[in-house]
Every structure is written in structure tokens, then in C-alpha cells.
Amino acid sequence: MSVKIYIPGDSGAVAVGADRLAAKLETELNKRDLDARIIRNGSRGLYWLEPMVEVETKSGRVAYGPVKPSDLDALLDAGLLEGAEHPLSLGLTEEIPFLKRQTRLTFARCGITDPLSLEDYRAQGGLAGLTNAVAMPPEAIVAQVTESGLRGRGGAGFPTGIKWKTVLEADGAQKYIVCNADEGDSGTFADRMIMEGDPFVVIEGMVIAGIATGATKGYVYLRSEYPHAINVMNRAVEIARENNILGTSVLGSPHGFDMEIRVGAGAYVCGEETALLESLEGRRGVVRAKPPLPAHKGFLGRPTVVNNVISLASVPIIMDKGADFYRDFGMGRSRGTIPVQIAGNVKHGGLFEAAFGMTLGELIDDIGGGTATGRPVKAVQVGGPLGAYFPRELFDTPFDYEAFAARDGLIGHAGIVVFDDTADMLKQARFAFEFCAVESCGKCTPCRIGSTRGVEVIDNIRDGIEPDKQVALMSDLCNTMKFGSLCALGGFTPYPVMSAFTHFPDDFRPASMSQAAE
Amino acid sequence: MEKRPLDAEIASTTQAIVARSKALEGPLLTILHDVQEAFGHVPQSALPVIAEGLNLSRAEVHGVVSFYHDYREAPAGRHVIKLCRAEACQSMGGDELAERLMGLLGLDWHETSADGAVTLEPVYCLGLCACAPAAMVDGEVLGRLDADAVSELATVVRS
Ligand SMILES: Cc1cc2nc3c(=O)[nH]c(=O)nc-3n(C[C@H](O)[C@H](O)[C@H](O)COP(=O)(O)O)c2cc1C
Numbered sequence: 001m002s003v004k005i006y007i008p009g010d011s012g013a014v015a016v017g018a019d020r021l022a023a024k025l026e027t028e029l030n031k032r033d034l035d036a037r038i039i040r041n042g043s044r045g046l047y048w049l050e051p052m053v054e055v056e057t058k059s060g061r062v063a064y065g066p067v068k069p070s071d072l073d074a075l076l077d078a079g080l081l082e083g084a085e086h087p088l089s090l091g092l093t094e095e096i097p098f099l100k101r102q103t104r105l106t107f108a109r110c111g112i113t114d115p116l117s118l119e120d121y122r123a124q125g126g127l128a129g130l131t132n133a134v135a136m137p138p139e140a141i142v143a144q145v146t147e148s149g150l151r152g153r154g155g156a157g158f159p160t161g162i163k164w165k166t167v168l169e170a171d172g173a174q175k176y177i178v179c180n181a182d183e184g185d186s187g188t189f190a191d192r193m194i195m196e197g198d199p200f201v202v203i204e205g206m207v208i209a210g211i212a213t214g215a216t217k218g219y220v221y222l223r224s225e226y227p228h229a230i231n232v233m234n235r236a237v238e239i240a241r242e243n244n245i246l247g248t249s250v251l252g253s254p255h256g257f258d259m260e261i262r263v264g265a266g267a268y269v270c271g272e273e274t275a276l277l278e279s280l281e282g283r284r285g286v287v288r289a290k291p292p293l294p295a296h297k298g299f300l301g302r303p304t305v306v307n308n309v310i311s312l313a314s315v316p317i318i319m320d321k322g323a324d325f326y327r328d329f330g331m332g333r334s335r336g337t338i339p340v341q342i343a344g345n346v347k348h349g350g351l352f353e354a355a356f357g358m359t360l361g362e363l364i365d366d367i368g369g370g371t372a373t374g375r376p377v378k379a380v381q382v383g384g385p386l387g388a389y390f391p392r393e394l395f396d397t398p399f400d401y402e403a404f405a406a407r408d409g410l411i412g413h414a415g416i417v418v419f420d421d422t423a424d425m426l427k428q429a430r431f432a433f434e435f436c437a438v439e440s441c442g443k444c445t446p447c448r449i450g451s452t453r454g455v456e457v458i459d460n461i462r463d464g465i466e467p468d469k470q471v472a473l474m475s476d477l478c479n480t481m482k483f484g485s486l487c488a489l490g491g492f493t494p495y496p497v498m499s500a501f502t503h504f505p506d507d508f509r510p511a512s513m514s515q516a517a518e
Numbered sequence: 519m520e521k522r523p524l525d526a527e528i529a530s531t532t533q534a535i536v537a538r539s540k541a542l543e544g545p546l547l548t549i550l551h552d553v554q555e556a557f558g559h560v561p562q563s564a565l566p567v568i569a570e571g572l573n574l575s576r577a578e579v580h581g582v583v584s585f586y587h588d589y590r591e592a593p594a595g596r597h598v599i600k601l602c603r604a605e606a607c608q609s610m611g612g613d614e615l616a617e618r619l620m621g622l623l624g625l626d627w628h629e630t631s632a633d634g635a636v637t638l639e640p641v642y643c644l645g646l647c648a649c650a651p652a653a654m655v656d657g658e659v660l661g662r663l664d665a666d667a668v669s670e671l672a673t674v675v676r677s
């Protein structure tokens with residue numbers, strides 16, 4: 001039997017040469033007349049080791065990385081196909097500490113299987129959740145998801161079960177499940193990884209959501225910046241349709257559910273659920289006032305569940321292993337596991353799925369290994385462009401929705417971006433305003449105008465023009481935006497701005513003054 | 519207002535695209551993506567055809583086209599470089615790389631070189647934040663960019 005070699009087709013791996021590597025290996029295998037087959041799996045999420053090559057051996061999968069095309073000759077000579085020793089050897093994949101320390105529930109298959117092999121998916125536990133769900137009354141599915149403690153992973157942390165219950169109880173001949181795959185936050189890539197690496201789990205989660213709420217149609221709103229994910233999801237939907245996971249009779253049951261992939265057009269605000277619905281309907285992505293909630297009047301005015309990719313992808317395991325199993329992970333009101341994305345200036349950047357409750361410091365120093373540049377960590381931004389910058393003094397904050405909120409931060413989509421001591425926090429605060437100005441939907445004044453004024457105010461601080469007055473103005477502006485904005489784009493931009501100022505006040509002194517202070 | 523005859527090819531291609539997607543729930547973005555795919559931009563003369571096909575006003579269609587960053591009014595260069603400018607890429611020296619690339623190409627954001635070889639665009643996160651700084655060139659993703667990679671990129675797109 002031919003040896004299985006895995007090279008990720010994940011765009012993170014492709015971005016650092018995985019396609020070229022796979023092509024070269026194919027050629028080499030033919031040239032040497034070796035009996036091996038290359039499988040393009042998802043990524044395990046150890047991005048500093050990508051492209052990471054794995055070989056299936058009798059004792060398990062053995063990893064090598066990061067592998068360049070020019071390494072292949074030596075690797076094959078050393079005995080790559082037998083999992084032999086080589087300077088690039090990482091040993092058994094499962095034993096790599098970064099992976100071994102994780103609890104992979106949602107990402108259990110990602111990086112292990114061929115993403116588009118339904119056979120692999122089933123063999124690794126896929127469809128067990130859906131099989132249970134089709135035999136249950138909707139109320140029981142909703143109850144199980146509620147009891148699991150699952151909260152929305154898209155940012156707001158709203159309990160998924162409660163959202164589903166509202167839609168289940170809403171009147172309407174046609175209801176919808178909308179999967180929010182707009183993942184626009186810097187430092188986040190979990191949605192992309194799961195869509196590219198295990199697309200069927202997203203589909204399975206959506207079908208379960210449909211059965212639970214009485215929705216028969218689903219849409220994935222997928223950002224255009226993710227062409228690989230769009231391809232994989234489209235093909236996965238076709239395969240699911242051919243195999244009765246989608247269609248008029250889901251797994252042979254009386255339940256019908258079908259879905260489509262829709263591509264966004266480059267607008268950050270379209271990740272906000274009501275702007276997303278407007279966009280899906282074919283309009284400008286302008287935020288709608290709530291109420292009415294999307295659960296009552298969503299897509300085309302009909303009851304709609306809008307859930308993040310990871311929220312939906314976490315449902316199959318809950319339906320498979322039970323609410324208690326999931327709930328037993330985590331701390332406080334943050335239950336289950338969270339795929340933390342460690343990115344930016346960090347040595348070991350990647351996806352780390354673990355139960356809630358690890359401290360920020362553990363994640364950055366221990367798991368992430370500190371900065372890539374080897375300099376001291378100065379600040380970390382958690383939760384994307386609307387998240388706060390935390391200094392080292394706050395590294396004891398546990399990863400938990402409430403604990404972050406208590407320190408004026410947010411978990412958001414659980415992306416962490418690390419900065420070393422060369423970072424200029426005034427510049428980062430300026431960027432936060434600038435980003436808000438570029439991406440504002442324009443509906444409300446504090447966000448539309450305030451963001452532009454914010455950039456000017458920060459420029460004045462930098463230039464030393466009446467700095468004290470300007471700082472007061474900045475705080476005032478942030479206050480107005482925080483309380484006067486309709487959605488979190490305008491409402492949360494004050495988090496990065498004010499946290500940068502609060503924790504790194506030295507960076508906000510004009511150059512002449514900070515020099516004088518030294 | 520001056521009435522210009524519609525470019526026949528744009529009209530017929532757009533009509534076919536509209537016909538294909540009209541039955542979707544909320545078809546407009548899909549149609550605009552297909553039109554841009556067909557012409558490299560969304561031509562002005564396609565707007566009335568779409569508006570008529572979907573029973574919208576031309577202003578409504580224009581409003582949608584102008585809202586989104588993806589839709590172009592004019593064709594892009596032969597190569598399109600989208601350089602990530604978001605935080606994770608900033609933390610790895612993305613701003614310096616951006617300066618360098620702009621210098622090498624002699625272009626500012628959203629500009630196309632006079633010879634039509636290359637268009638430079640900012641993008642806010644490509645989901646490659648653990649391999650920062652990142653870019654997308656003609657739809658291909660690139661990570662762990664450094665000064666040399668950027669120089670090479672500038673040379674390749676201009677040759
Ligand atoms: C400006 C803005 C951008 C957002 N972007 C996203 C996004 O990219 N993905 C996402 O799932 N939620 C995003 N959200 C949150 C959504 O509005 C919504 O809360 C979420 O999709 C609900 O799903 P969940 O309950 O499963 O988290 C964003 C919110 C705001 C205000």
C-alpha cells in the first residue's frame with residue numbers, strides 16, 4: 001500500500017510555499033519511483049512550522065517542518081517515507097508540545113483529514129451529531145445546545161441556544177440560518193482554517209441549526225478575501241448535496257435543508273449581523289437598528305439565526321458527546337473550548353484550542369514563546385481592531401468573557417496580536433480611528449465623523465499642539481462614540497484608543513516632552 | 519443628460535449574467551461579482567441593465583457598487599497587489615514594507631501604474647496573521663514577506 005504524505009492546502013501554508021512544495025515532491029516521487037500519495041490536508045495550525053509535511057508510519061504520523069522545496073532531496077535520501085530522522089524532524093505530530101497541550105473539540109479533524117473526503121469525515125466522528133439530531137424534536141436540540149453553555153464565538157458571546165429558541169418560537173413559513181464567515185478582525189483565522197480544513201463540520205452545524213429552528217435554507221456569507229475557503233466550501237456543499245446531508249431529506253429523515261455560499265465584497269462592517277443581512281439581500285451594508293432582532297425579522301424580513309462559523313462548527317460535537325461533556329470544559333460562564341489565534345510578532349503563531357481559563361500570559365509567553373523578533377513584548381491586542389491593547393501587567397487575565405470585560409477588554413473572536421517594544425502605541429491608536437473611518441457604514445454621526453476627528457486629534461497630540469487639551473478632546477470623543485454609536489464599530493473603537501492611552505501614556509507625549517522627561 | 523448608446527457587448531453579457539442569477543434571494547452582489555469577473559471592473563453601462571433586470575433604480579445599484587471596496591470603476595492593472603495593512607502585519611513591520619513597495623512601484627494606494635502593469639491596493643487582513651506580513655498578488659497568497667521578497671515582487675510585476 002502506498003505511503004500517505006500530508007502537505008496542507010490551507011492558505012496559510014500555501015502562502016509560505018506549500019503548493020510549490022507539493023508539486024516538487026510529486027515530481028521527486030515519480031522520479032524515484034516511490035509508492036506514495038500526497039494528501040492536501042488542512043493545517044494543524046502550527047504556522048511557524050508551515051509548510052509542515054507529515055508522513056503516516058506504523059507508530060503514527062511523523063512531522064517535518066518548515067520544509068522548503070530544496071530540502072526534499074535530503075529528506076527523501078534520509079528516508080522521509082519511513083519517518084526517518086532528519087534535522088527538520090519534529091517527531092510524532094501528536095507529541096509536539098503546542099499540539100499536545102490543546103483540547104481539540106471543534107478543530108478535532110482539522111489538519112488530520114482530507115477536507116473534502118466525506119469518508120475521512122465519517123471515519124473521524126463526523127455526522128454523529130447530525131445523526132442524533134435528526135431523530136430528536138427541535139426543542140430537545142435547542143435544549144442541548146443551551147445546556148452546553150455555548151456562547152457565540154463571533155464576538156458578542158451571546159448564548160447560542162437562546163438565539164435558536166427565539167427563532168424556533170418565531171412564526172414564519174420560511175426561516176433561515178446564516179453563517180457569518182466575514183472574519184474581518186486582524187489576528188483571526190479560525191473561521192478560515194475550519195472552512196478550508198474541515199468544511200463538513202460547518203455544514204453539519206448549519207443543518208443541525210436548521211432542524212432545531214425549523215429553517216430549511218442556509219447561507220454562508222463568506223468574505224472575498226478568502227478565495228481558498230470559498231472554493232473548498234462550494235465543493236463541500238456539492239458533495240454534501242450528493243450524499244443527502246443537504247437536500248429534501250437530510251440523512252433520509254423528513255427534514256429538508258439546503259444552503260448556498262455567498263461572497264462578500266470587501267466591507268468590514270458587513271460582519272455586523274444586520275449589515276451582513278442587508279448585504280446578503282443585495283444592498284449597501286448599512287447597520288439596521290435593533291429591534292427587531294434578526295431572530296424575528298432577519299433575512300428578507302424572516303426569522304433568521306445569524307451565527308459565527310465557529311459557533312456552528314462547535315454544535316456537532318455537542319450533539320455527539322452531549323451538553324455536559326462540552327460544558328465541563330471552561331470556567332465561570334465561559335464554557336467549552338475556544339480556538340485562540342495567536343498572531344503578529346510572536347515566535348509560535350497559530351491556532352491553539354483550549355478550554356476557557358488559561359491566562360493571557362500563558363498563551364503569549366508559554367505557548368506563543370514570546371516575540372518573533374526576540375525583543376520584549378510591549379502590548380497585545382485581543383479581539384481584533386475593536387479590542388483593547390493590554391500591557392504585560394494584565395497578563396494574569398484569564399481567557400474568559402467576563403474577566404476580560406472587567407479589565408475593559410474583550411475576547412471578541414479570540415485573536416491575539418502581539419507587539420514588541422518597538423511598537424508605537426500612539427500610532428496604533430491613530431490606526432484604530434483611521435480603520436473606523438475607512439470602514440464606517442455611515443449611519444451614525446459619532447462613528448462617521450468622530451473617527452475622522454479622532455485621527456486629527458491624535459495627529460495634534462503627536463505634533464505637540466496643545467497636548468493636554470487634545471487628550472481631553474480624545475477622551476470626550478471616545479465617550480461620545482462609545483455611547484452614541486449604533487453598533488460596535490463606532491462603539492468599540494474607543495477600546496483600542498483608550499487602552500493604548502491608559503496603559504502606554506508615554507507614547508502620547510509629544511516627542512519634545514518625552515525627550516525632556518528622559 | 520447626454521444619452522450614450524450602451525456598449526452592445528457589455529449589455530448582452532450583463533443581461534446574461536442577470537438572467538442567470540435573477541432567481542436567487544438577494545442576487546445583486548453575486549451579479550456584480552460576475553460582471554466584474556467578466557470585464558475586470560463594473561462598467562457604468564452595466565448599471566442600467568442590472569437595474570432594469572432587478573427592478574431597481576439605477577441610483578440604488580450605483581449606491582451598492584460604490585459602497586463596497588471590491589468593485590472597481592475602471593479596470594485594474596495586469597497585476598493586482600493587495601498588501602495587508604492590519605494590525606498583525608503592522609506588528610511585523612508591515613508599514614515599512616508598504617513604504618518600500620510604494621517607493622519601488624512609484625504608486626500610492628489604489629493607483630495603477632501608467633503602463634497598466636500593476637495596481638496597488640490596501641487590504642485589512644487576509645487571515646494569514648500568523649504568517650505576517652502578508653499580501654495577495656493576482657489572487658495568490660504570500661506570507662512572511664520581507665524586504666527582499668517585496669523587491670522581487672516589484673520586479674516581477676513590472677516585467
Ligand atoms: C463591526 C462588526 C463586525 C463584526 N464582524 C463579525 C465577523 O466577522 N464574524 C462574526 O461572526 N461576527 C461578527 N460580528 C458580530 C456579529 O454582529 C454577530 O454578533 C455574530 O455574527 C453572531 O454570531 P454568534 O452569536 O455565533 O457569535 C461583528 C460585529 C460588529 C459590530
Ligand code: SF4
Binds near residue numbers: 445
Ligand atoms: S457605529 Fe459606525 S458602522 Fe456602526 S452603525 Fe454607526 S456608522 Fe455604521
Ligand code: FES
Binds near residue numbers: 187652
Ligand atoms: S493582519 Fe495581515 S493577514 Fe491578518
